Amino acid sequence: MQIEHHDLAREFPEMIDAIRVLRASNGLFATWYEHYHWLTGRVENLEEHDIPVSDFALEDMKKVRIKLKDELYHFLLAYRTGQKNSTS
Numbered sequence: 594m595q596i597e598h599h600d601l602a603r604e605f606p607e608m609i610d611a612i613r614v615l616r617a618s619n620g621l622f623a624t625w626y627e628h629y630h631w632l633t634g635r636v637e638n639l640e641e642h643d644i645p646v647s648d649f650a651l652e653d654m655k656k657v658r659i660k661l662k663d664e665l666y667h668f669l670l671a672y673r674t675g676q677k678n679s680t681s
Contacts, residue, residue: 599636
């Protein structure tokens with residue numbers, strides 16, 4: 594089975610520097626990043642190894658992952674906007 598990888602570096606390759614900075618400087622971002630990373634690994638492991646899990650449980654994990662990714666993306670956008678404003 595072909596597994597799609599959803600780590601943030603693959604999802605937002607243009608924001609790798611911002612991810613590094615925010616992980617080091619923002620506790621909430623770092624916590625959400627770690628949870629997203631853990632959840633992504635869990636989902637990918639379940640799918641890759643075809644581990645029995647209810648469709649509801651897997652879809653619920655994916656929904657939580659999408660919400661976390663959305664929140665992390667907003668952090669990244671705010672950081673980039675702040676960077677642009679501070680150089681203007």
